[in-house]
Amino acid sequence: MKLFEPITIRNLTLKNRIAMSPMCMHSAAEDGCISDFHLVHYGARALGGAGLIFLETLAVQANGLINAGDLGIWDDTHVPGLSRVVEIIHKMGAMAGAQIGHGGRLLGVETLPAVAPSALPYANGYRTPLALSEAAIFEMVDSFQVAAKRARMSGFDVLEIHTAHGYLLNEFLSPLANRREDQWGGNHENRYRIVRHIIDAVKTEWDGPLFVRISSTDYAEGGNTPEDFLTYGRWMKEQGVDLIDCSSKGIAPAKVHSFPGYQVPAATLLKEKLGVMTGAVGLIETGDLAEDIVHNGRADIVLIGRAMLRDPFWARTAADQLRTQIPVPPQYTRYGAWWLDNQPKPVSAPISNSAGKY
Template sequence: MKLFEPLTLRNITLRNRIVMSPMCMHSALSGGFVSDFHLVHYGARALGGVGLVFFETLATLENGMIGPGDLGIWSDEHIDGLKRLVQVVQKMGAKAGAQIGHAGRLEGTQVHTAIAPSAIAFSENTQVPHELTNEEILNIVQSFKAAAKRARLAGFDILEIHTAHGYLLNEFLSPLANKRTDTWGGSHENRYRIVRYILDEVRQEWDGPLFVRISSTDYAHGGNTPEDFVIYGQWMKEQGVDLIDCSSGGIAPAKVDSFPGYQVTAATLLREQLDIMTGAVGLIETGDLAADIIGNNRADLVFIGRAILRDPFWPRTAADELRVSITVPDQYTRYGAWWLNNQPRPTPALPQTTAE
């Protein structure tokens, strides 16, 4: 079954098409450092059989955390902890993915002044962000380049640029949040400019598989739609992006009619229109749905979120549901410990009797 077949992206081969989606855990040590929680949490999902484990968004700057306790990648001091976490995931048979991003006006620690392309608040209950200057924008670009270098030094297999969910790069892409009249706003080309610069700079430090997560629709009048991302996606492809990870929403308060696989249509559209690999995400909770998406070429990877928080062994659960045989850790088989030690299966001891 295609869902459980390997997939090669550049120099990296995933053991199957199942990905743990990036989800904030807010469990880092002070300063954005890896904690024991992360080792257990991400290690368990790797042991559970996914092909690729994405950690939560790694903030490229300290003022870019989505919320308290987020992991950071804005300092060289973060490298050692991330490297240890990457090695745990890899030893369990999965590949490790780094999603790097900046929260922009949705900075969630309430410690820093929020920043954005324009001084427009997300809602009436959130702060009005500082409008970035040209120099500050160029510094943001360099922060992504530096983060890509640190991800490489930490040993990550795959890198993803976060341009979705209402965070900084999504704010630049969306006409709802970007009202600039200079070279960073207005046309599609201008709104995309910061992403273009970042991808060019990142590729100087990262030659492995490169993903971009997008919000394929803003769910609001005047906002981006999947057709806008046919334009953006073509530029991403030209810049060496290997896969577009298709999520949606987040740029403005909106009521979303969500249902299993509700974002798959965008992944299929970009895959067909651009001849680029795509990832599908959003309430993909059953093996049947995941197998249908991959088997019918609607996307190349399925990103599993909340379902894999509930069940670290979701791939095995899906395989059982689909009646597919997959490899499981030897330790979880009846005589796994003996097999691991290359020992013959033990002969059970006979009951001892005592003569009367």
Template sequence: MMAKLFTPYTIKDVTFKNRIVMSPMCMHSSDESGEVKNFHLTHYTARALGQAGLIFTETLVIDADGLIGPGDLGIWDDFHIKGLKNLVDQIHEFGAKAGAQIGHAGRLTKKEGVTPIGPSPIPFSKDTLTPIEMTKEDIQHMILNFKEAARRAKEADFDVLEVHTAHGYLLNEFLSPLSNQRTDEYGGTLENRYRIVKEVIEAVKTEWDGPLFVRISSTDYAEGGNTPETFVEYAKMMKEQGVDLVDCSSGGIAPVKVDSYPNYQVPAAEKIRKKVQIATGAVGLIKTGRQAEEILRNDRADLVFIGREILKNPFWARSAAEELGTDIEVPVQYTRYGSQWLKS
């Protein structure tokens, strides 16, 4: 019997050959240009060769002043499209789909000489800079940046677009009452805190008609912050806007120590999936094929996002298949008779 982990999954007209997703993970391996380098071509293509169904790049930054860290890949200029398309083409060559996560670091930006921005002048911690409160004009400019990033992702032939609203970065800062204490229409109530995300999604959808994911931090792990119940409400709004899948991570808005353990974020994906009736992605210390299969068999999520383990082992999919007793297609060069086939 085929393990569910290795069954195809279709969103809109895009089919992933299995349910394994390489999670977006910062590599900080470009330079000030934000351009795709040889490292990225090797790094991401290796995971496609390793048979993951969907490969997400690290966050593609929508503004040169919104870097998560030095060397982030960029999507803030048309200059980036050529390199990104080359990367996507190589991912496609080895049978995987390509996902672009777009975002802005907000008050956590680490670009030297740049004063960070955010919804309110509240620093992340006593050791970080106090951000400048964004004006309404700043907000509209940022929404335009997301829209243009979506256009560039489409021109680069990505299959999936994900809006990054997690991990303490800009859109997450608007969603959380810990970092958003505005008194205008972008702060206060849950609906108002969601407003910028709503407007970003609306803008993105004018350029992007493919599968649309949103990554969330399903809890702030801090008193007075967002909880999984809060994100059930946010997910309802996302569903109404036509979001196809909610990618359920957690944390990042407050400097707190998180007690992490295998599958520790899966309950949030399960809660949102069942209460909102929207597809979800599970992420967080999912190490083995058996863990991933349990999540899918028990209808706790629809896709499984693999992070650290796929960094350690680009062929995690093959290891998981062996663990689950499932035969999957592998590159012919890596089979016993590959060399004979290549000579024929």
């Protein structure tokens, strides 16, 4: 089955084409540090058989949180905890991915100032953000660059830049949120400018696989469509982005008719037209659908979200649905007890301090 075949992206080989999608858990300490929950949560999904485990969005600035309890990567104090999660993911047999981003005008902490390309609220009843000055834009680029350095220091295997779901970089890309009249707004090239600077800056600190998550359509009149991302995606590929992770929506309130695989056509469009690797995401809940996507070349990997929250062993479930076998942790087989009894006994060590963070 293609779904369970290895895939090499730049200098990294994943054991299969299944990734856990970044999903905010809002369970960090107040300072954005890892808690015990994250060790168990991500470790369990790695043990469950996915080839790549993405952590939730790591905020590059303190006012970049999507909500209270989100993880951060804006300070060196975050590195020890992130390193511990990466270590556990590796020990459980998977590769670890860091998604770095900024919440922009969707900042979920009322005590911090929200920023955006333009002073436009998300919708009626939402607070109006501060429009970033040009100096603040360059500071943002620097924040992404340093975040990439910390991701490297933490031992991550894959880095993803978050330009989707209505957050800051999506706001710059979309004409619905970016009404600037300077070099950072207007036409496609100007709206892309901050992303261009960030990719270039990140690549000075990161030489591993680089992904970008996009919202391929805004589902709103006057907003971006997949055709716009043929332009953006071409530039991303030229800058050395290895894979475009194709999600959608978030820039404005919209009713979306979602169904299994509803976002896959955007991944297929970019893959076919640009010759770039893509990831498919969105209600991919069965092994049959996932296999169809990768076997027929509609995308290179699948990113599983809510289905993997319900079932940490989604990869094994998918294999059962496809009537194929994949390696299973020996502890979970009928011979597990015998296998454990015949292994060297490791020295136990505590996994956290009494505060439950790193």
